[in-house]
Amino acid sequence: FDAVDVIRTKRDRERLSEGQIDWVIDAYTRGVVADEQMSALAMAIFLNGMDREEIARWTAAMIASGERMSFDSLSKRTTDKHSTGGVGDKITLPLAPLVASFGVAVPQLSGRGLGHTGGTLDKLEAIPGWQASISNEQMMRILEDVGAVICAAGSGLAPADKKLYALRDITSTVDCIPLIASSIMSKKIAEGTGALVLDVKVGSGAFMKTEESARELASTMVDLGKDAGVKTVALLTDMSRPLGRKIGNALEVAESVEVLAGGGPRDVVDLTVALAREMLTLAGVDVTDDDLHGALADGRAMDAWKRMISAQGGDPDAELPTASERHDVVAESDGVLTELDALSVGVASWRLGAGRARKEDPVQAGAGIEIHVDPGERVTAGQKLMTLHTDTPDRFERALEFLEGGYTVSPDAAEGTGARGDVVL
Ligand code: URA
Incomplete structure (x- = not known):
């Protein structure tokens, strides 16, 4: 294969073959296809799209670019959620310990923010002492002991996506359904979760501005998950206004702690409970919203939060930094x-x-x-x-x-x- 030929195929609105996709992702990861060639291909995909079969193959090739994790050795089932990103979206923080308090493991491999959407790791790093990077062995131990872990994805997981995402970010090719769906799902499938709830944001603060495009993104990702044997569902949620009342790193940690203490803004609590219900249902645990509100009110979720933060060196009782x-x-x-x-x-x-x-x-x-x-x-x-x-x-x-x-x-x-x-x- 030849990079120029692959670019021409998509530029001329033809389908990429399985062989072309496998080759171009592998060659790009190894540095054989240059950034400028991948930029041109990403723009051709942005403009001309890919069909569902091309997207599935593209996703598989990105998964194959790195390692696949497995949680088979854990004594618990695993369930995960991914948000497509928004403003004030701190839901992972209260959600992971809440779900863990029902005996299901939540491996949250998270990222940093770029642009106007915040990153979960940046938020948690506001907690004195907390470390984002841990070894796979530490991760398994925390999942077994506490049940929830939020940490940086290792560099071995879908390295093709890491390179391509950074390139898309500086070539205005991020907000493209085939590229977003394959980027998110390659990481989630490689991570090895048994079940996945997608929180697809729609509105001005989201990548998807209209309900129609958000539905298309959601159904593309759900199909990719199901094809890979991951139980996957999606919620579409409002990102026309900020989520909760606090936006910013330490501010969002503070609001999450309010939720874990049984308070917090109604929209943050409602979305946390809705996502927890879906995650637990997919993992085979029957819960009602009352059960989930109960775990927030009686300190079970807070207890899991404190243990989760301490396990990564953080002091959950320390004062959070404030701006001057x-x-x-x-x-x-x-x-x-x-x-x-x-x-x-x-x-x-x-x-x-x-x-x-x-x-x-x-x-x-x-x-x-x-x-x-x-x-x-x-x-x-x-x-x-x-x-x-x-x-x-x-x-x-x-x-x-x-x-x-x-x-x-x-x-x-x-x-x-x-x-x-x-x-x-
Ligand atoms: N988040 C990702 O991980 N990838 C995208 O392409 C967009 C959002």
Whole structure:
């Protein structure tokens, strides 16, 4: 095979053969196909798509580029979830220990944030002492003892995706259904989970802006999982506004701990419970929502959280870092908050220092945005709507520019207008 020929095939809207796909992924992983050639192929795929069979083969080739893990030696069943990414999406943090408290193992191999969506590892690294990188042996031991582990994926898992994802990020070829579906599912299948719940986000803060495209992504991923023998289901959930009231690394850990203590914002609790129910059901454990609320209220989930954090060197009782500077955003008039746009809040939080512009940049643990009013609530002029947090106050101006137009207080709107949509199954 020849890279130029593979690129031409997709450029001219033809199907890639199985042989072409296997060859190009393997040769790219080994450095035989150059970044500029893979960039051209990714753009051709972005523009001309792949059919379900091409996507399945592409996914299989990415899995074959690295190792496959196995949890067969564990005494527990495994179940996992993956979110396609959003603003304020800290659900993994309360969810993994909640599910583990019902006796099922949750191996969460997570990533770092890039762009306006936060990364689970960046959030947990706000906890003093906590380490993202652990050996496979440590991971198995924590899964056996505690039941939940959230850690960095080893470099041996789907290395083709690692290279390709970084390339897509700088060539504007990320938001493409065949490439997203194969990227996510290659990692999840290689990880070796028995069951997988996908939280496919839809709305301004998500990769998929419309329900139709989110459904297409969800069904593509569910088919890939089922074909690989992984029990897979997907939920479509609202990402037109931020999830919860805290966005940013330490801020999101704090909100997760509120949920694990039996409190926290309603939308975060509801989504945590909905995903836990699906994950446990797939693993063959019958639970009701009341059972799950019970484990949040009586400290069982909190106990699993503390053990999970301690097992990776973190101090679950330590004070979380806070940013040195704050700025309040207040309502200019009386009315109802009808609009709080996820993308605007996500980008503003990113600019405050919660996210990074380049892969190697550090993130600020304390930076981010605290929301004081939910969409649909009535406010009076001068009332605090949000507080911005950062260690670098020269960032306030840029962040405020991104927030501008991202929220609306409407004098004539009825209370409840603009409230979050329910979870769509
Ligand atoms: N998350 C991934 O892991 N891959 C993508 O392509 C998009 C989101």
